[in-house]
Amino acid sequence: MAPQDRLLRRTNDLVVGRPRAVVITFLLVTVLFVPGLATVSTEAGTEQFTQESPAQIALERVNEDFGPTFASSGGSTQLIHRGRNVLAKPELLRMLEALERLDSRDELRVSSTSSAAGTVAITLDPSATTLDAQIRTLESASPGEIDRAIRTAADQPGFRNQLSDDFNRQSATASATIAVVQHRIPGGVDEAAGMGGESPLVSIQRQSQRVVQTVGGDIVVFGSGLVADEFSSVIFDSLFIVVPAAVVLIFVFLLYAYRNPVDLGLGLLSLVMTLVWTMGFLGLAGIPFTQLLIAVPPLLLAVGIDFGLHAINRYREERATGAAIRPAMALANRQLLVAFFIVTTTTVIGFSANTVSDLGPIREFGIVAAFGILFTFLIFGIFLPAAKVAVDELVDSLGLTMPFQRPLGREETLLGSVLPLGVEIARRAPTAFVVLVLLGSLGAGYYGTGVDTTFSQDDFLPPEETPAYLEALPEPFRPGEYTVTERTNFLEENFETAQGDTVVIYVQGPMRQDDALESIQRAGQNPPDTFVATDRTADFESIIGVVRSHADQSASFARLVDRSDVDDDGVPDDNLEAIYDALLSSSARDRALQFITEDLRSARVVYTTEADAEQGAVVGDARTVADRYRFEATATGGVVVFQDVADAILASAVQSLLIALTLTAVFLLAIYRALVGRASLGLVNLAPILVTITLLAGSMRFFGLPFNALTATILSISLGLGIDYSAHFVHRFADEYEARVESVSVADGTPPANPVFPALTATVTGTGGALTGSMVTTVSGIGVLVLAITPILGQFGVLTALSIFYSYLTAMVVTPSVVVVWARYIG
Known part of the structure; x- marks a missing residue:
């Protein structure tokens, strides 16, 4: 007996022979992961992506070398003042009053202030160097004197830069102005191209906003601390919206798929255990929870739902033939463990391929997702079957009857009449259909090479206006108030100094x-x-x-x-x-x-x-x-750092895909060679996924969805998740095909004619039902990411849902024709 057969038999004997011991062991392991949930930290924003960029390293060197002024030893807060005329006497006094109240609060650590109002006061009285003196100067000045001082100060570039683009020197009017407050912060503030992470300015700027509100008028606080604060808030608010919506949709579809409260409960318990194991691992390993990792729970739900439906549905198929509980689960799980192993290995390869990325968050995403899939395999391949056996035996011992045990996809159902569509195409013109699909895939792939690659802070920020459907949510699901995007857009639109970029050349010699x-x-x-x-x-x-x-x-x-x-x-x-x-x-x-x-x-x-x-x-x-x-000169600055990250994102997507494709192909050839002696079935397994990837790339360009920090992982994820559908299909076909090839006629000892189509029919009516239920449930569960507050998560949700749908479609429609061509020319 081959080593893999011995391991399979021992695992299956454990599941069927000692189900209660297996269940207790898994529940105890779950308890061990629970403490890790309390230690999960968060990290948000774009700064996490820029840390390893060569341009960022050069920028940090610039900050070190030119630190006294170029990189402040503290931090700064901007006060944005808007109105009909912020240069009118009452508004100038309002700004100085706001600055004076900030300066009077020791906990705000104000070291200096700079404002157009202060410049006007000093122009009127050069000795007015304190905020109190500047307020007294403006209070005693007439509106005409103030206007003349504004016209005089307009010759100073610093004064002009603090005013909006609509500043009119002649009339001494402007609709907005910016004041800057410098703070003394021990240890300074990191100067990075991106925003986010833990910032000592968060508390200071929150308090500053409350203080500024006491003076009235339209004066708001803006700064890197508030940006970091909103980055973190968006993560929690997105999870608080997405997870409940996913749970509701998944519950509804699983209720239909299982049609049995006991099986539904076991499936949901297994999903919860998967999330606890994965998030517990995250905390115990000290990996921070980032925006990218928001996508991990839906991905694990996608695979877990698929595994759960296959496990229960395959068991029901055997029970429908009259088999007892343990023999039925032994036969079903023997087949499914192999299929689950193929899916798990290929999915882990797809996710792990992201570890070659130059970007730390993408590497961490690959690690966490890979471990999560491994946990999913263990829970749904060992725990769920054992729990199902234990529960069914308990129900039997109580003399009860388990309701709704009919498998999905039987021929007498509406679904069963639709599923054989791909088989019908394969009967009529398999070769022509395969050629047509190949040409279409080449065209879609070529079209998809024009996909844009972007990386910007806007990807991670909430929209300027929260969509109405999110505002309509009841508490506590309604998101908080977000201001950073609106204020950033306002600065870019109204201040010339905020519109252009600068690049820094760091010269060494x-x-x-x-x-x-x-x-x-x-x-x-x-x-x-x-x-x-x-x-x-x-x-x-x-x-x-x-x-x-x-x-x-x-x-x-x-x-x-x-x-x-x-x-x-x-x-x-x-x-x-x-x-x-x-x-x-x-x-x-x-x-x-x-x-x-x-x-x-x-x-x-x-x-x-x-x-x-x-x-x-x-x-x-x-x-x-x-x-x-x-001399040696290096281009750096925020725009260069962000472009470095964008280039790394594209390289990451291509490298991850090529590595995942290569390793997956090698694995599939080896596993089908070991299992059924037909390595070429590995290529049959891979063919639908290649079609899926080209369709997805073409769809990205068609819908204007770029490669960004999160969607860069989508191609390797598509490979990992897509293999799920085709692996279940091809492995079930291999079992059905081999069973028919080995059977002989009792009359003359000859094999039955062409066992391919009976094997395909049995596959689509058996496995096809579970695949359909899995697809509908996971597309809905992952599709709810479009409800996430940040654009980047919505884009990822759309692409992942498309990936799953394409994977299902190609598995059910394209694979039968590929199988027929394989059987005709190779098998």
Whole structure:
């Protein structure tokens, strides 16, 4: 007896021979996983994706090298003030009053404030350097004096940047302004391209909002702490909406599929145990719960429902022939354990393929999902059959009759009359149909190569307006109030400084070398189209600007610069070390250290990009400009980091799919060779899934659904989940086919003619019923992800539901023709 047969027999003997011991053991293991539920932590936002990006690493180096000003040692809060005219005297006083109340609260750790109102007050009275003095100055000023001060202050770029784009200098009016409050926070605030995670600003900005509300008017608080807070809230609110909706839909469909309260209870108990094991493992392993992991429970429910329906339905088939409880379960489970093993292994391969990703959250998703599927196999392949035997024997011992035991998909039912459609096609024109499907798949796959790849903070944020159907939900399911998206959009639409992006070139090399500054100047000449330019020179900030600015203020420094400018182009190319020494010992020191390090080994150059430029084009151009530098130069900044992640997402999707396909194909060939001596059946098993993947890729492009941080996993997931349907079908066909091939006529000893179609018919009417119930239930259960608050989860729900539907359709309609072609030319 082969090793796998011995293991199968021992497992089956344990399930059927000692069902109560098996049930008690599994319940005890479940109790051991429960403590892990209490230790599950959360991690939200985009920052988790950017941590390992090369551009993010370079950005962190920039923050370290230019920390005194470029990376604040504290954190900041923005106050967004809106109104008919925020520059009117009462509104200016309202803003200063809000800032004064914040400053008076020690727990808010205010270190400084900056506002247009403060600038106006200082313009009126240069000695008004405190908030109290600024309030008194404005209170004593007339509206005409204030208007004149606004026109004078308008010459200052900093003042103009704090006002909305509709600022009118002549009438001294604007509809919005931004004030900035700096906080002293021990340990500082991490500077990352993304938002999210634990932030010390969360509590400060929550309190700040409550304080600001006391002054009245339309002033709201905005900052990274509130963004992080909403990221976390969205996870819990989404789960609180999605999970109950999934449970209700799953319960309704399972009630119909099982049509028996006892079997329904066993199926639901098994699903709950699967989730407890998986979430307990998450806590015990110290893996944080992220937005991506929200998709894991629905995926496990999908596989668990499928396994449960197959286990119960196959057992009912044997009971319908008159077999006793234990013999019926022994025969059913012998077949199903093999099918479950095939499905589990291929699904684990599909999920585990995501561990090759360069993105940590996608790797963790692959690990958790793979363990979850393994737990599903153990619970539904061992616990559920044992529990079913124990319960049925208990019912028998009490002299009761178990109601509604007819299997799904029998020929006399409506479903049974529809399921053989694929078999009928296979009878009439299998080869032509397979060729047609192949051509269609190639076309869909080619069309799908145009799918977009994106990564942005907007993917994780709730919509600006909560959909009406979510607002209509009763408490406690109604989601909370979300403000970040609305405020982010407002800033982008109304403030010029919020519209464009900047890219940072991090230069490493001997900046005292004579041509160092010339290299920076030359790199910005004839810039790419995505860079903002004046007279064919890129708009950028660098140490060159600091040199020129200080030369305008210091005559002696100007003479030094002039002597060092050999080619008279305004950029020093000699005596650079002397220039730096003079600069760093002057009042311009702090400003200079924003762009060059004290050891003169690194420099920072900031370029402004066009507001309407595509992210990919900006990053490509930034790297082109970086290549122009004589020294080592790295393009970084938020837009570069996000593009790095987008590139990693696409690479992850392709790599995961190729690895999963290769390993799955090898496994299927080996397992069918070991089980039935027909390795080629592995290719039959794989064919419907390849069709599913191409259809899914084409659908993504057709419906405008991009690869993003979550949907990047969909192709390998489709492979893993899709194998579920075709594996059940092909394995059941192999059993039915072998049984008919081995049978002989008693009269003349010859095998019956063409056993393929009887085997296919038995497969679709037996396994097809369970597959249909599983498909309807899981599509509904996973489809409820469209109710999730964040767009990224809705997209994932749609794609996963499509994946399951396509997998079912190809298994039931395409597989019969593939089987006939296989039998005709290979089998």
